[in-house]
Amino acid sequence: MRVEQLGDGRPRVAVVAAIHGDEPCGVRAMERLLEDPPAVDRPVKFVVANERALDRGVRYVDEDLNRAFPGDPDADTHEGRLAAELVAEIRDCTVLSLHSTRSYAEPFALVDRVGDLARSVCPFLSVSVLVETGEQSHGRLIASPDVLEVECGLQGSDRAADNGVELIRGFLRATDVVGEDPAVTPRSTTDEVVVYRLGPPVPKAAADEYEVFAANFEEVAAGEAFAAADDRPVVAEESFYPVLLSADGYEDVFGYRAERVGVLDG
Numbered sequence: 194m195r196v197e198q199l200g201d202g203r204p205r206v207a208v209v210a211a212i213h214g215d216e217p218c219g220v221r222a223m224e225r226l227l228e229d230p231p232a233v234d235r236p237v238k239f240v241v242a243n244e245r246a247l248d249r250g251v252r253y254v255d256e257d258l259n260r261a262f263p264g265d266p267d268a269d270t271h272e273g274r275l276a277a278e279l280v281a282e283i284r285d286c287t288v289l290s291l292h293s294t295r296s297y298a299e300p301f302a303l304v305d306r307v308g309d310l311a312r313s314v315c316p317f318l319s320v321s322v323l324v325e326t327g328e329q330s331h332g333r334l335i336a337s338p339d340v341l342e343v344e345c346g347l348q349g350s351d352r353a354a355d356n357g358v359e360l361i362r363g364f365l366r367a368t369d370v371v372g373e374d375p376a377v378t379p380r381s382t383t384d385e386v387v388v389y390r391l392g393p394p395v396p397k398a399a400a401d402e403y404e405v406f407a408a409n410f411e412e413v414a415a416g417e418a419f420a421a422a423d424d425r426p427v428v429a430e431e432s433f434y435p436v437l438l439s440a441d442g443y444e445d446v447f448g449y450r451a452e453r454v455g456v457l458d459g
């Protein structure tokens with residue numbers, strides 16, 4: 194784990210990248226920002242979490258770090274120990290954690306529960322979707338207090354790194370780490386942020402090839418074939434909104450079912 198800091202004193206704000214080693218956008222965004230660092234009014238730390246997985250270009254070394262929280266300093270796995278180290282590092286901080294997906298090119302935000310954090314930060318982020326992870330938060334960093342995750346875009350893309358820079362700048366503005374930033378335009382009150390609540394995962398049957406026909410955040414109707422495992426269609430029993438749905442993003446699930454709960458209020 195690598196930690197860098199801007200400003201003096203003990204930071205209460207942190208930006209975390211590389212929870213997953215095969216999602217380079219967060220580190221690229223962080224490094225670009227630190228090459229020409231902004232003047233800060235409050236200290237902030239920048240954490241590159243899973244350097245070992247990042248160096249190898251893999252999601253994780255022993256187990257998925259984002260299923261290993263809160264971790265244990267004596268865990269048998271690299272990620273189990275790293276989870277405990279990261280939790281200690283970000284204690285008492287408001288945290289932005291950067292990810293990328295194989296399923297959706299536009300940036301969106303995620304929180305455990307919609308509350309003050311989402312309401313204060315989202316207006317400074319260029320996102321129109323907020324996902325509440327709730328019961329699916331177990332084992333993830335997002336289950337820690339005051340963590341907002343962002344999906345910056347498609348894994349490995351330049352655009353995800355560009356979006357990452359913009360999202361970090363918005364977050365630093367929202368948390369008063371920086372004052373005015375001409376690069377950050379607060380969202381107008383007429384721009385809606387639609388809130389989805391994450392439900393259970395969509396399991397994948399064993400197969401050689403997977404396909405997904407549905408688009409994320411667009412409703413799948415009951416009875417619709419929204420995916421396939423080899424040539425067998427996967428049919429929706431009830432209508433739902435797909436989130437993080439992709440053919441090959443996860444080993445054992447296609448993604449998640451979600452419900453649309455409304456729009457983020459002021």
Ligand SMILES: [Zn+2]
Pocket residue numbers: 212213216292293
């Ligand atoms: Zn990730």
